[in-house]
Amino acid sequence: MSDILSPDVLLPAVVLVPLLGAAVAVASARAAAATAVITALLTAAIAVLLGRAVVAGGAVTHAAGAWGAPLGIEMHADGVAVLLLVVTAAIGICITVYATSYFRPIFEDEEDRGVRFFWPLWLLIWAALNAIFVATDLFNLYVCLELLTLPAVAMVALDGDREAVAAATRYLLLSIAGSLLFLLGVAIVYSGSGTLALAAIRESGMDARAAATALTLMTTGLAVKAALVPLHVWLPPAHAGAPAPGSAVLSGLVVKAAFIIVLRLWTEAFPGSLLAPGADLLGVLGAIAVLWGSLLALRQQRVKLVIAYSTVAQVGYLFLVFPLLLEAPGPAWSGTMYHLLSHALAKAALFLAAGAMLRAMGSDRLDDIAGVGQKLPMTFAAFGIAGLNLAGMPPSGGFIGKWLLLTAALSSGQWWWAVVIAIGSLLAAAYVLLVLRAAFLQPRARPLRHQPPWQLTAPALALALLSVVLGVWAEPPLLLLGATAPDLAP
Amino acid sequence: MNLIMASSWLPLLVLLSSLVPGLIIVFLEEERVQLRTALNITGAVAKIVFVALMLYGVTHGHTYAWSLPVMPGLRLNLVADPLALLFVALSAALWLVTTIYAIGYLEGSPNRSRFFAFFSLCVTATAGIALAGDLFTFIVFYEALTWATYPLVVHRGTPASVRAGRTYLAYTITGGTVLLVGIVWLYALTGTVTFVDGGFVEAAAGGAVTETRIIFGVLIAGLAVKAAIVPLHGWLPVAMVAPAPVSALLHAVAVVKAGAFGIVRILYSVYGVEYATLIGAAQVLAVAAGITIIYGSLRALAQDDLKKRLAYSTVSQVSYITLGVAIVGPVATLGGLVHLMHQGIMKITLFFCAGNLAEVHGVKKVSELAGAGRRMPFTMAAFTIAAFGMIGLPPTAGFISKLYLGIGAVQAEHTWIVGVLVVSSMLNAAYFLPIVYRAWFEDAPTGATMGEAPWKLLVPAAITAALSLGAGLFAAMPVSPLELARLIIQRRYGL
Numbered sequence: 007m008s009d010i011l012s013p014d015v016l017l018p019a020v021v022l023v024p025l026l027g028a029a030v031a032v033a034s035a036r037a038a039a040a041t042a043v044i045t046a047l048l049t050a051a052i053a054v055l056l057g058r059a060v061v062a063g064g065a066v067t068h069a070a071g072a073w074g075a076p077l078g079i080e081m082h083a084d085g086v087a088v089l090l091l092v093v094t095a096a097i098g099i100c101i102t103v104y105a106t107s108y109f110r111p112i113f114e115d116e117e118d119r120g121v122r123f124f125w126p127l128w129l130l131i132w133a134a135l136n137a138i139f140v141a142t143d144l145f146n147l148y149v150c151l152e153l154l155t156l157p158a159v160a161m162v163a164l165d166g167d168r169e170a171v172a173a174a175t176r177y178l179l180l181s182i183a184g185s186l187l188f189l190l191g192v193a194i195v196y197s198g199s200g201t202l203a204l205a206a207i208r209e210s211g212m213d214a215r216a217a218a219t220a221l222t223l224m225t226t227g228l229a230v231k232a233a234l235v236p237l238h239v240w241l242p243p244a245h246a247g248a249p250a251p252g253s254a255v256l257s258g259l260v261v262k263a264a265f266i267i268v269l270r271l272w273t274e275a276f277p278g279s280l281l282a283p284g285a286d287l288l289g290v291l292g293a294i295a296v297l298w299g300s301l302l303a304l305r306q307q308r309v310k311l312v313i314a315y316s317t318v319a320q321v322g323y324l325f326l327v328f329p330l331l332l333e334a335p336g337p338a339w340s341g342t343m344y345h346l347l348s349h350a351l352a353k354a355a356l357f358l359a360a361g362a363m364l365r366a367m368g369s370d371r372l373d374d375i376a377g378v379g380q381k382l383p384m385t386f387a388a389f390g391i392a393g394l395n396l397a398g399m400p401p402s403g404g405f406i407g408k409w410l411l412l413t414a415a416l417s418s419g420q421w422w423w424a425v426v427i428a429i430g431s432l433l434a435a436a437y438v439l440l441v442l443r444a445a446f447l448q449p450r451a452r453p454l455r456h457q458p459p460w461q462l463t464a465p466a467l468a469l470a471l472l473s474v475v476l477g478v479w480a481e482p483p484l485l486l487l488g489a490t491a492p493d494l495a496p
Numbered sequence: 497m498n499l500i501m502a503s504s505w506l507p508l509l510v511l512l513s514s515l516v517p518g519l520i521i522v523f524l525e526e527e528r529v530q531l532r533t534a535l536n537i538t539g540a541v542a543k544i545v546f547v548a549l550m551l552y553g554v555t556h557g558h559t560y561a562w563s564l565p566v567m568p569g570l571r572l573n574l575v576a577d578p579l580a581l582l583f584v585a586l587s588a589a590l591w592l593v594t595t596i597y598a599i600g601y602l603e604g605s606p607n608r609s610r611f612f613a614f615f616s617l618c619v620t621a622t623a624g625i626a627l628a629g630d631l632f633t634f635i636v637f638y639e640a641l642t643w644a645t646y647p648l649v650v651h652r653g654t655p656a657s658v659r660a661g662r663t664y665l666a667y668t669i670t671g672g673t674v675l676l677v678g679i680v681w682l683y684a685l686t687g688t689v690t691f692v693d694g695g696f697v698e699a700a701a702g703g704a705v706t707e708t709r710i711i712f713g714v715l716i717a718g719l720a721v722k723a724a725i726v727p728l729h730g731w732l733p734v735a736m737v738a739p740a741p742v743s744a745l746l747h748a749v750a751v752v753k754a755g756a757f758g759i760v761r762i763l764y765s766v767y768g769v770e771y772a773t774l775i776g777a778a779q780v781l782a783v784a785a786g787i788t789i790i791y792g793s794l795r796a797l798a799q800d801d802l803k804k805r806l807a808y809s810t811v812s813q814v815s816y817i818t819l820g821v822a823i824v825g826p827v828a829t830l831g832g833l834v835h836l837m838h839q840g841i842m843k844i845t846l847f848f849c850a851g852n853l854a855e856v857h858g859v860k861k862v863s864e865l866a867g868a869g870r871r872m873p874f875t876m877a878a879f880t881i882a883a884f885g886m887i888g889l890p891p892t893a894g895f896i897s898k899l900y901l902g903i904g905a906v907q908a909e910h911t912w913i914v915g916v917l918v919v920s921s922m923l924n925a926a927y928f929l930p931i932v933y934r935a936w937f938e939d940a941p942t943g944a945t946m947g948e949a950p951w952k953l954l955v956p957a958a959i960t961a962a963l964s965l966g967a968g969l970f971a972a973m974p975v976s977p978l979e980l981a982r983l984i985i986q987r988r989y990g991l
Contacts, residue, residue, distance in 0.1 A: 377653075380607065387522075397669075399643060400636040406567060409680060416677075417684035424680075428673045435669045439662065446661070448653035480567040488568065 013059055013066035017081040020052045020091060021137045028129035038125040039106050045129055046102040049136070050095035057088040061486065080203070081140040085490035086343060089483055090139045090266070093347050096472055097258055097354045098132055100465035104358050105251040107461035108365070120164040120249065127157040127164070131255055138263045144192045144202040144275075147267055151188065155181045155231065158260050161252040162244045173243035180230050180240045187227030194220040195275075207275040221276050222284065224268075231264035234288075234325055235295035238318045242302075245314040250361020253310065257317045258354035262346055265324050269342075272328065273492035280332045280494065289329035293426040295322025300433030304440065309360045309370040312437055313353065316396060319430060320349050326411065326423055332494065333418035339491045340484055341410025347483070348403025348476045352395035355469035359389040362462040368455045372444060379445025381454055386445040388466035393438030395473045398431040403476030406484075506550050507562045507574035507627045510584060511620050513543040514591070518616025524609045533599055536612055540592040543623070547588045550576045551975070555983065561629065572636065573690070575629030578984040579764065582833060583626035583757050585980070586840045589963075590749045591619045593956040597848055598741035600952025601855065611651055615745070617644040622750040625757060631679045631689040631766065634758065638675065638722075641754055642668045648742045649735055660737045667721050667731035668751075675718025675758075682711050682766075691761065693988055695768025705775055708767075712777040715762050722755025723818065724811045726788040733807045740851025743803060747810045748844035756817045756836060763821045764988070770824060778822045785819040786916045788812065793923035800861050802850050805927060806843070809886065812920065813839045819913065820901050826989045828904020830981050831897055837977035838885070838893035841963045845882035848957035849875050852949040862931055867940025872948050876935045878961035883928040885964045888921050893967035896978055 027045030109121035199210035299319030398408035624637030792812025820832015
C-alpha cells in the first residue's frame, strides 16, 4: 500500500490521471461528466497526498523511466509546486461541479452549448497545468505549454458565436507567436549550454550575451501568454467570451502557469539576470499593468469584462517581484506566490459567480443586474468576498499578499512600488464596487430567467471562502513557501 | 472567580458574541423576526457580560490576552488593557441600546436580515479594533469595519444612498490603504507592531527622526479620515442619508470612534506622546484638531437639516479626543480619553432623538422644531440633556470632559487651547440652544401632530440620556468613564 503512495507513483499520477480522464471524455460523451467528477476527486486526492509527503519530508523527485535529467523526464515537487497543485485541485473540483450544471439548457429551444468539448478540454488543461508545476527542464516546459495553450484557445471558442471565435483566433495567433519566441530562446540555451535542465543551465557557464538573448526571447514569449501589458490585448475578449467555467480556468490558472515559468527561468536558470535592467523593466510593465488594467476595468459595462480586465491588473502585481526579489527576497517571494494563489481562488470564484448571474438574468450587463442582489444572495456573497480579496482587504489571502509585497517594497527602500500597490488596491476596490453596488440597489420588477441551482452557487462561494481561509490560516502555507524560496546567490 | 481571571478566551468571546449571531442572521429568512430579535439581544447582552467580567478583572490588575498565529512573525492579538476596555465597554453598551432602537425603527421595512447581519459584523469589527494588541490586528479589523458598514450606509437602496455609500468608501478605503502603508513602513523600520504603554518607536528607531516623522504623518492621515479631521471629514455629512440607527453607529459606536481610537493608540501605544512631541508631530496634530473643532462648529451653525447639524457637531466633538491625547500631561490625556466615552453616549442620544422626530412627525429640520417639546416631551427632554452635555454645562458628562481638557491645557501651558475650548463651547451653545429654545418655548404650528415615539425608540434615548447625566453626576464612582480613564493614566504615568 505504501508503494502506491510513494512520490514515484504520485508525481506521474498527478499528470496522467487528468490526461486519462480527458481521453475517456473524448471516447464517451455520455460518460464524460461522470468521468470528470471522478477524475477531479482523484486528482485532488493525489495533490493532497503529494502535499502531505512534501510537508513531511521535503521536496520529492521522480525520474520517469529511470532516466534522470537531462535525458529523461524528471518531475520535481517542492513546497511551491504542491501549493499550486492543491489550489489547482480545489479550483478544479469546484469548476467540475459547476460545469455539470452550467451547460444544461434552460429552455428547450437552446442548442447544445458545447459541453461535449468542454470536458476533454478542461481535463487536458488540468493535466498540462500540473505537468508545468512539476517540470524541471525547458523541453518539458515547452511541450506542456503547448498542451496548455491549444485547449485553452479551443475553450475560448466553445460558445461558437462570432465574437468568441474572433477572440479565440486572436488568442491563437498571439500565442503561437509567443511559443515561437519561447522555442527560439530554448534553442539558443541548448546550443549555448548543452542542457535544458533549469538547474544545469545555471551551472553551465553559458555565454552571458547568449543567455541574455535567450532569456529576453523566452520572457517575451511567455509575457504574451501571461498577458503582461502591452501584450495583454488578447485577454479581455478571450476570457470574457469563454463559457464561465472556462473563464475561471483561464483567468485563475492558465495565465499564472506562464508567469510561473518566467519566474523559474529568472530565479533557477538565470539568477544573475535579476541584476540586469530587464528586471526593472518587468517591474515597470507590471506597474503599468496594475494601473492601466484597473482603469480599463472601471470603464467596462459587463461583469465578465470587468473581471477579465482585473486579471490584466492582477497579473501586473506578479511582475513586481523582479525588481524586489534581490533586495527583499523573503517577503517578495512569499508575497508574490501568495498573491498568485489567492488571486487564483478569488478570480475563479468571480467568474463562476458572474456565470451564475449571466444564467439567471440572461445578461451580465451592469444595468441588467442592478437590484437582483436579494434574488441571488449566495452569488453576490461569493462575488463580494472574492472581490474583497482582489482589493487586498482583510481577512483574505489577497491582504496577506499585499502586506508582504508592501513589506518587500518598503523594507528595500523602493517606496514607489508601494505606491503602485496601494493605488492598485484602491482601483480594485472601485471596480469590485461597480458590480457589488448592483446588489444593494432597490429591486427591479424584472424577474429571474432562471434560479441558479446549488451547482452554480456553491462552488463560487466555496472558492471565495477558501480565499478567506488563506487570509486567516496563512502561517503553514507561508512556511512552506519560505522553505522553498529560490537560492539567488550567483 | 479564578476562572474568570484566568480565562484568556474572554477577548475572543467578546468578538464571537456578535460575530456568531451575525453569521446566523445572514441565513435567516426575512420573516423570522422573533428568532432574529432573540439572537440580537442575546448576543448584545452576552457581550456586555463578557466585557463586565473583563472590566472586573482588569480593575483588579489582570490583563486578558488571546492570540492566533496568522503569518510568521505576526499574530492576531486580542488584548484587554484598560484603554481597550474603555472603547469596548462603550461599544458593547451602545450596541445593546442601538439594537433595541433599530428593531423598533426598522419594523416592517425590507432587508432586515441583511441589516442586522452587517450590524453585528460592524460591532464585531469595532470590538476587534478596541481589543487589538498590535497594529496588524488593528488594521485587519479597521478595514473589516469599512466594508461591514457599507451595506448599512446604502441600506435604503435609493440612488442617493448608493451615492453616499460610494463617497463613504472612497474616503474610508483610501484612508485605510494609507494607514496600511504607514503600518507596514513602521514594521519594516522597527521590526515590531506590538502596542507598548508609552510607545515603542523611540526605543526601536529613535535615530531615524525624519523617517519616524513621515510615518507618523502617514499613519495619522490614514486614521484622520474616519476620525473626520478637516479636511478629510467630507464623507460624514454625506452619509446622513443612512437610517438613524446607522447614523448612531457611524457617529457614536463604531466608525468615527475607530478613527479617534486609532489616533489615541498611535499616540499612546506606538509613538508615545512625549516622543511625538519631541519630533514636533503632536503639536501639528493638536493644531489640526483645534482647527477641526472650530470649523465643525461653524459649519454646524449654518445647517438647517437637523442630522447635518449633528454631523458637523460630531466633526467638531470627536477632535476633542485627539486634542486631549496630543497634549503632554496626564490631565489632558484624561480629558481626551474620557471624552471618547462621553461623546459616544451624548451623540447617540441626539441621533436617537433626531430619528424619533423624523419617524414619528416627519420633522427633519431645525426650523420645524417649534413646539417639539410639547409634541414629544420625553424625546426632547433626552435631547436637551445631551445638548447641554455637548455644550459642556454642569453636571453633564460633557462638563467633565471639557473641565479636564481645560486644566490639562493650562498645565501644559498651551493657552491657545483654552481659547479653542472657550470659543467652541460658545459655538456649541449657539447651535444647540436655539433648538432647545424653539422646542420648549415656541408654539407648535397649528395642526401639528402630537404624540411620543413608541417605547422601542424612546427607551434607548432615555437610557443614553440618563447615562450622559450620570457620567457627569457620578464621575467619581468606581465604574464611571472617568475612573476607567484614570486607571489608564495611572498605568501610564504611575500616579
